[in-house]
Structure formats: C-alpha cells, structure tokens
Amino acid sequence: MMKNNSHILANILPIFLLALSACAQIHPLTVIDAGHTPAEYGAVSCTNKMEVDYNDDLVAEISSELTRRNRNFFLTRTKCENINHADYLRKYLIDPLDDAIWQKHKDLYSRIALANEKQAGLFISIHHDSVQEHHLLRSKDGKIIDVQDDFKRKFGPGYTIYIASDPKYPDSEQNYPDSLRFARIFAEKMQSLGRKPSTYHEEKPDQNNYQSIDLPLGIYNSKSILAVLRNAKMPAVLIEAGVIVDSQDEAVISSRAFIDQFAVALAESIDAFFGQ
Numbered sequence: 001m002m003k004n005n006s007h008i009l010a011n012i013l014p015i016f017l018l019a020l021s022a023c024a025q026i027h028p029l030t031v032i033d034a035g036h037t038p039a040e041y042g043a044v045s046c047t048n049k050m051e052v053d054y055n056d057d058l059v060a061e062i063s064s065e066l067t068r069r070n071r072n073f074f075l076t077r078t079k080c081e082n083i084n085h086a087d088y089l090r091k092y093l094i095d096p097l098d099d100a101i102w103q104k105h106k107d108l109y110s111r112i113a114l115a116n117e118k119q120a121g122l123f124i125s126i127h128h129d130s131v132q133e134h135h136l137l138r139s140k141d142g143k144i145i146d147v148q149d150d151f152k153r154k155f156g157p158g159y160t161i162y163i164a165s166d167p168k169y170p171d172s173e174q175n176y177p178d179s180l181r182f183a184r185i186f187a188e189k190m191q192s193l194g195r196k197p198s199t200y201h202e203e204k205p206d207q208n209n210y211q212s213i214d215l216p217l218g219i220y221n222s223k224s225i226l227a228v229l230r231n232a233k234m235p236a237v238l239i240e241a242g243v244i245v246d247s248q249d250e251a252v253i254s255s256r257a258f259i260d261q262f263a264v265a266l267a268e269s270i271d272a273f274f275g276q
Contacts, residue, residue, distance in 0.1 A: 027274050028121020030066075033076040033111045033228065034059035035127040035238075037083070040107065043130035045244035046144045047254075054128045054244060058259055062126070065263040071270065074118060076111045085110035092116040094169060094231045105227070112228040112236070120234050122182065122273065124266070128253065129160060129240035131200055136245060146247040155200040157243035159190050162222040163213070164229035164236065171233045172224075178235035180213065182273045186239070187217035189265035198243060235273075 034055040036042035042051030056079045066073045077083045085106040090097060092113040102109065115123045135151040136144055147157075161183045165176035187197070197218020201210065211221040224230045226238055241262060242253035252258055 027072050029118055030071065030073045030122045030124065030270055031076060031115040031118065031120040032059055032062055032066075032073055033115075033123065033125040034078070035125055037077070037107055043128065043244060044144060045128075045250050046146050046247050047250060048143060049244070049254075051128045051130075051244060054241070054254065055126050057254075058241060058262060059126050061259045061263040062266055065267045066270075069267055069271070071267065074114070074120070076114055083107055083110050084114060089113035089117060094171060094233070095227070108227055109231065112231045115236075116231070116233045122270065123228070123232050123234055123236035124270075125228050125236075125238040127238060127240050128242060128244045129157075129198060130245050131243065135200075144245050147243075147245055151200070152246075156196055156198065157200070157246040157249035158196040158198040159187075159218055159242060160198045160201060160240040161187055161217075161219045162210075162226060162229065162238040162240075163219065164222050164224070164226060164232070166224040166230060168224060169230045172230055175232065175235045178273075179237060180219065182235055182269065183219045183237050184214065184217060185272050186237070186266065186269040187214075187219060189269050191217070193261050193265060195242075198240070200243070 034052070036052040036055060038050075038052055042055070044050060045054070059075065060079070063073070063075060087102070089110050090102050090113065093109055093116070095109070097105075097109065111125070112123065131147055131151065135147050137146045137148050139145055163176065163179040163183050164172045165179075166172050197216070201212075201220060210225070211223065213219045213221050222229055222238070229236050229238055243249045244253065
C-alpha cells in the first residue's frame with residue numbers, strides 16, 4: 001500500500017510543481033528597478049556610502065523574497081549586470097527623444113522602456129533620499145556628517161513614495177488610480193513596521209513639480225519631473241526608502257533587519273495589489 005502511495009506521489013508531484021510555477025507566471029509582471037548606477041551613483045550618505053549601494057542591497061533582498069514566493073518579476077539592473085540600453089528600446093518611450101538626449105540619458109530611460117516593452121503590470125523604482133544642501137552638516141574636508149540640528153527639530157526622516165499624473169501624459173492619468181492604490185498599500189505596510197513618512201518634502205511648497213497627495217502616508221505626485229514615472233504605461237511608483245544623510249535614519253535603513261522587513265513588506269504589497 002505504501003509503495004502504491006509513493007508511486008502516485010512521485011507521479012503527481014511534478015505535475016503539481018509545474019502547475020504551481022505556471023500559476024505564478026500568469027500573474028502580471030512586476031519590474032523592480034534599482035535606482036542609479038555605479039557611474040551615476042546618486043546621493044552620498046553620512047557614512048560616505050553611495051546611494052546606488054543602498055539601492056542594490058535592498059533590491060537584492062527584494063529579489064530573493066520574490067523568488068522565495070515564486071513571483072513573476074524582472075530586475076532592470078543588478079550589481080553584476082548593467083542595464084540593457086539597446087537603441088530599439090527608445091520606441092517604447094512616451095517622450096520623443098532625439099539621438100543626443102537618448103545617448104546621454106539612456107541608462108535612465110531604458111529602465112522604463114524595458115518595463116513598457118515587457119508590458120509589465122507594475123513598475124517599482126527603489127531609491128534612498130538626501131536633503132537640500134543647507135540642511136547638511138559637513139566636516140572641514142567636506143564630508144557629510146549628519147543633518148543640521150534645526151532639520152532634526154523641524155522634520156522627521158523616513159520614506160517617501162512618488163507617483164505621477166500629468167495631463168501631458170495621458171498614460172499617467174489613466175494609471176494614476178492604480179499607482180495610488182499600490183502606494184497606499186505599501187505606505188500602510190511601512191507604517192505597520194514603525195516607519196514614518198519624511199516630512200521634509202512639506203518644506204518646498206514653491207516647487208510646482210511635487211504635489212502632496214496623502215501627507216500622513218507620505219505620497220506625492222511628481223507630475224512630469226521623474227522620467228521613469230512619466231514614461232510608464234503601467235501603474236508605477238518611485239520609493240525613497242529613507243534618508244541616508246540623517247545619521248539616525250541611516251543606521252536604521254542600512255540594518256539587516258530593516259532590509260529584510262522592507263523586502264517582505266514590498267512583496268506582500270505586490271501580492272495585495274494583484275490580489276494574490
């Protein structure tokens with residue numbers, strides 16, 4: 001009897017695993033983008049670490065978590081693999097770029113062009129935030145030590161989520177409700193972990209490019225300023241995971257515990273967004 005059961009199990013198990021794999025693949029593709037490159041490294045932290053390194057560390061764990069969940073995803077780049085910026089990708093952009101602009105900025109535009117080409121269901125770009133120069137505390141040799149005390153008194157560091165809606169980009173308006181829905185799902189996950197939204201962006205009311213949508217959740221409309229969002233043909237968000245020039249926040253977001261928690265929260269948010 002046990003031999004028969006083992007034989008049946010041996011026959012059924014491969015079919016079950018194949019069906020499970022196929023089930024994962026029918027869900028829409030999520031494109032995860034690690035912001036910046038080693039050459040264009042973004043902000044510099046109070047520990048003299050480049051933003052791109054924080055982005056890569058976080059996306060590596062996100063990739064591991066999504067793989068563990070057998071989810072359908074694609075990375076625009078990794079520490080070991082550069083962005084595919086083949087010239088044919090330009091046709092998948094909304095912005096009509098001439099040759100000079102494409103050649104200069106193709107590392108940036110190729111990210112969303114790849115997502116558009118693959119007809120992704122969701123695009124997520126991972127970044128880490130800085131602050132304006134007058135808020136920085138620097139050493140005599142110019143290195144960032146921390147943010148100024150008045151910044152700490154006025155503002156709280158934390159995460160920020162950008163989405164885009166602009167009449168000049170009809171796709172952004174069409175996808176705005178779903179972009180906002182995902183942003184709210186993820187923001188609530190962050191707050192359940194004890195993370196708060198960065199309040200520093202409220203200081204810049206004269207910047208017409210950014211519009212607060214939901215301040216308690218830290219969600220802003222970037223309108224047409226962010227290339228990867230304005231060119232998206234699917235729901236898209238850009239997440240600033242934390243403020244790497246604030247010594248206290250940097251210590252939190254560089255920790256193994258936070259990286260693991262963030263990856264799980266993002267994976268759960270993707271599942272909730274797609275109804276898994």
